[in-house]
Amino acid sequence: MRQVTMKTLVFLALLEVCIHCAAAVTHSLKYFYTASSGVPNFPEFVTVGLVDEVQISHYDSITMRAVTKQDWMSRVTADDPQYWERQTQGLNDTKELFKGNIEIAKLRFNQTGGFHIYQNMYGCEWDDETEEVRGYDQHGYDGEDFIVFDLKTETWTAPTPQAFITKQKVEHDKALIAYDKNYLTKECVDWLKKYVDYRRSFLLRKDPLSVSLLQKTPSSPVSCHATGFYFEAGGLLSTCDRAKMFWRKDGEELHEDVDQGDILPNNDGSFQMSVDLNPPTGDWEKYECVFQLAGVKNDIVTKLEKPKIRTNGGNPSDMTVIIVIVAVVVLALVAIAVIGYFIYKKNKAKRPPSPVSNPEVLEELNPKA
Numbered sequence: 001m002r003q004v005t006m007k008t009l010v011f012l013a014l015l016e017v018c019i020h021c022a023a024a025v026t027h028s029l030k031y032f033y034t035a036s037s038g039v040p041n042f043p044e045f046v047t048v049g050l051v052d053e054v055q056i057s058h059y060d061s062i063t064m065r066a067v068t069k070q071d072w073m074s075r076v077t078a079d080d081p082q083y084w085e086r087q088t089q090g091l092n093d094t095k096e097l098f099k100g101n102i103e104i105a106k107l108r109f110n111q112t113g114g115f116h117i118y119q120n121m122y123g124c125e126w127d128d129e130t131e132e133v134r135g136y137d138q139h140g141y142d143g144e145d146f147i148v149f150d151l152k153t154e155t156w157t158a159p160t161p162q163a164f165i166t167k168q169k170v171e172h173d174k175a176l177i178a179y180d181k182n183y184l185t186k187e188c189v190d191w192l193k194k195y196v197d198y199r200r201s202f203l204l205r206k207d208p209l210s211v212s213l214l215q216k217t218p219s220s221p222v223s224c225h226a227t228g229f230y231f232e233a234g235g236l237l238s239t240c241d242r243a244k245m246f247w248r249k250d251g252e253e254l255h256e257d258v259d260q261g262d263i264l265p266n267n268d269g270s271f272q273m274s275v276d277l278n279p280p281t282g283d284w285e286k287y288e289c290v291f292q293l294a295g296v297k298n299d300i301v302t303k304l305e306k307p308k309i310r311t312n313g314g315n316p317s318d319m320t321v322i323i324v325i326v327a328v329v330v331l332a333l334v335a336i337a338v339i340g341y342f343i344y345k346k347n348k349a350k351r352p353p354s355p356v357s358n359p360e361v362l363e364e365l366n367p368k369a
Helices: 006-018 071-079 083-108 161-171 174-204 316-341 359-365
Strands: 027-037 045-051 054-060 116-126 133-141 144-150 155-157 210-215 222-229 243-249 258-260 271-277 287-293 300-303 309-311
Touching (some): 027 083, 027 174, 045 083, 045 174, 054 083, 083 116, 083 161, 116 174, 133 174, 144 161, 155 161, 210 287, 210 300, 222 243, 222 287, 243 258, 243 271, 271 287
Parallel strands (some): 210 309
Antiparallel strands (some): 027 045, 027 116, 045 054, 116 133, 133 144, 144 155, 210 222, 222 271, 243 287, 258 271, 287 300
């Protein structure tokens, strides 16, 4: 199978976040590391960690601190108070190693100055129904694949001649290959399961989901909006089967004059969705919005009653709910794209240590001779 190129990593990440009604869903843990040279107003080293495409961690060479991006990640320090301190120290060390990777790559490609990026994406995917596991470890330079690990064959692919010396060296190191395989298929998955459990426990303690009726103006469609719901990402059900929202009249589901929205992630790991109804000319009492969630016995039914509708005219602050939610999603995607182009990262110590965490392994990947 053809390897995914480094140029497509950000696009695929955004696609996975936004895609609606996916045929199959699995849990994922990914880390992106980026070292840059000659890039103005941008950190020389940046790292991002994602669980199911939701950012959980951040580090950069300006702040010099590894920090969490999700409230539910507080469970990490509850179990291990020194967790983030160790992550910070590990990434401070890794920063220097990745800066060295750029210099080595520049020598390989006979380059001097200019704008250059060295990237590493690694992680694992796990289906909690079938227990199927996938792992990946890809290194790129200036937007192109440099060297890629094939977990199935336990070999490294070097798409460019400049990476061939690295391929020869690492493929002769059987201990390194065994270490990489163990990390991608076991250690990474163990951490992924732990993070999924942290998120599940946190969200189950939160207030239940809310369903609201929203309308900008009296002539605008009426939006039935649900937010704060959560479902497991793994299993045999597709996203469409796990959550469904629709309008019905006189007990019959409507397919005309309705606009079905996508299921979108909130920044806390929960989800939101909406379905719009063109405002009826009469008989409002015959309409109702229905929200169904897999695993929840009773549907949430909201009757279309004018006093329940939040509008700009009645309460301007209410409509900011949707505006803020959309803004958060857009800003999150932009942030991933911006950070992603210069990607990404790698954590050490108690966070799943990557196969390229220690100096010996990094030297294997980028031998100087």
